[in-house]
Amino acid sequence: MKTPINIFWYRRDLRLEDNCGLFHALTSDKKVLPIFIFDEDILNKLPKDDSRVTFLHQELENIQHQLLEIGSGLSVFHGKPIAVFNEVLTNHTIETVFTNHDYEPYAIQRDLEIKDFLISKGINFKTYKDQVIFEKDEIVKKDGTPYKVYTPFSKIWLAAFKTQEIQFFQSEENLVNFIKKETHQFLSLADIGFTESTIKVASYKVSKNLIDTYEETRNFPAKNSTSKLGTHLRFGTVSVRKMVDKASKSGNITFLKELIWREFFMQILWHFPHTAKDSFKPQYDRIVWRNNEEEFKAWCTGETGYPLVDAGMRELNQTGFMHNRVRMLVGSFLCKHLLIDWRWGEAYFAEKLHDYEQSSNIGNWQWVAGTGVDASPYFRIFNPTTQIQKFDKELKYIQKWVPEFQEFTYSKEIVEHKLARERCLKVYKEAVQ
Numbered sequence: 001m002k003t004p005i006n007i008f009w010y011r012r013d014l015r016l017e018d019n020c021g022l023f024h025a026l027t028s029d030k031k032v033l034p035i036f037i038f039d040e041d042i043l044n045k046l047p048k049d050d051s052r053v054t055f056l057h058q059e060l061e062n063i064q065h066q067l068l069e070i071g072s073g074l075s076v077f078h079g080k081p082i083a084v085f086n087e088v089l090t091n092h093t094i095e096t097v098f099t100n101h102d103y104e105p106y107a108i109q110r111d112l113e114i115k116d117f118l119i120s121k122g123i124n125f126k127t128y129k130d131q132v133i134f135e136k137d138e139i140v141k142k143d144g145t146p147y148k149v150y151t152p153f154s155k156i157w158l159a160a161f162k163t164q165e166i167q168f169f170q171s172e173e174n175l176v177n178f179i180k181k182e183t184h185q186f187l188s189l190a191d192i193g194f195t196e197s198t199i200k201v202a203s204y205k206v207s208k209n210l211i212d213t214y215e216e217t218r219n220f221p222a223k224n225s226t227s228k229l230g231t232h233l234r235f236g237t238v239s240v241r242k243m244v245d246k247a248s249k250s251g252n253i254t255f256l257k258e259l260i261w262r263e264f265f266m267q268i269l270w271h272f273p274h275t276a277k278d279s280f281k282p283q284y285d286r287i288v289w290r291n292n293e294e295e296f297k298a299w300c301t302g303e304t305g306y307p308l309v310d311a312g313m314r315e316l317n318q319t320g321f322m323h324n325r326v327r328m329l330v331g332s333f334l335c336k337h338l339l340i341d342w343r344w345g346e347a348y349f350a351e352k353l354h355d356y357e358q359s360s361n362i363g364n365w366q367w368v369a370g371t372g373v374d375a376s377p378y379f380r381i382f383n384p385t386t387q388i389q390k391f392d393k394e395l396k397y398i399q400k401w402v403p404e405f406q407e408f409t410y411s412k413e414i415v416e417h418k419l420a421r422e423r424c425l426k427v428y429k430e431a432v433q
């Protein structure tokens with residue numbers, strides 16, 4: 001019989017340092033084989049030059065280089081997770097598979113199936129909290145029910161955080177416990193049927209200055225003063241514990257509160273998985289959306305005639321990123337001015353955003369549409385013209401993304417603001433009263 005080993009299954013935690021599940025694997029009493037699976041059920045839904053797949057592949061290469069230097073290596077597979085584990089089992093005797101928690105509905109179902117499969121083969125499946133500070137029902141009301149409003153959630157989150165030291169996991173100090181391997185299965189992008197994207201994921205910046213000045217600067221898209229951390233938290237190329245530690249040491253906790261928004265929406269999706277498809281407030285699913293396909297196309301391509309909306313959509317299409325202020329405006333414009341179902345906008349963002357995170361995307365889309373927990377009230381309708389005065393007075397952001405913009409010659413507005421506002425109020429009111 002072959003010597004038993006343990007597996008560490010990488011998913012959305014692509015780093016060697018401060019990785020909780022990896023730490024537990026490497027400090028177990030067996031040598032560890034790290035693996036990554038390109039899940040065909042996920043890949044099949046993506047365009048072949050998806051920039052997130054390019055990014056993910058590069059990050060796997062980074063890990064691979066570091067492991068090769070110490071005589072170890074990552075094994076990369078392509079297929080359905082159960083089939084891959086079957087294949088791994090033909091070559092190895094496995095005692096335990098270690099991995100980190102994933103809270104999305106698809107991942108929860110996948111992990112349940114993998115757990116059953118492994119247990120049926122006499123293999124342990126151990127999973128850990130890694131991508132958040134507080135997960136699942138760690139922050140709930142006194143009666144055990146989940147918070148549906150951000151402010152009390154954040155207060156309890158901060159209070160719980162203050163009473164405990166952040167525990168880091170020194171996985172990087174235990175790398176000698178990876179198996180020394182002669183051969184490594186590493187797949188190229190072409191092996192998984194993809195090509196390299198020309199759009200690159202921006203690197204993140206979380207300096208003391210950024211955190212200290214975040215509150216004053218974060219609302220102005222032309223300043224480019226936010227961290228760009230979203231994608232890195234999504235793929236785990238950075239440790240959330242390290243970011244929260246930094247953010248909590250500033251005298252100004254506005255940036256920390258954004259990281260708490262991320263956890264707020266994660267626990268909402270975990271407690272209420274049906275909100276991935278349904279409006280949180282069921283009466284809002286009675287809204288009679290117009291869902292005009294031509295108007296949707298104009299919104300997607302940034303040709304609505306409202307320059308700040310158009311600038312945001314063009315930034316998204318060209319870079320895979322859009323500033324939060326502008327995300328709120330384009331989201332509100334789609335649902336309220338055009339009366340297009342928030343699910344259409346959510347799906348478009350899911351396809352384009354580098355930092356796409358199911359819980360944050362759904363939570364924020366339901367927020368702008370007024371259909372979600374703690375949502376913006378439906379009668380609050382952003383005016384896409386006065387928003388320019390507030391957030392891009394000098395038109396710097398607009399000129400960057402809509403260079404042809406001139407006040408009197410720009411394309412005609414797709415819908416008149418006053419008319420759209422009244423139409424929206426009428427349709428929403430009919431649905432919810």
Ligand code: FAD
Nearest residue numbers: 226227228229230258262324327328331356357360361364
């Ligand atoms: P920063 O401003 O530097 O904030 C730091 C981090 O805090 C972010 O990276 C993110 O992890 C977290 N954060 C900040 N604001 C929010 C928020 N409102 N909700 C949840 N987390 C937040 N964020 C995503 O991470 N993924 C999404 O798919 C996503 N979809 C969105 C859709 C809409 C319609 C709207 C209005 C917002 C969405 N957001 C989403 C939230 C927010 O716009 C982005 O997190 C932020 O713009 C990312 O840029 P940054 O990393 O520079 O953020």
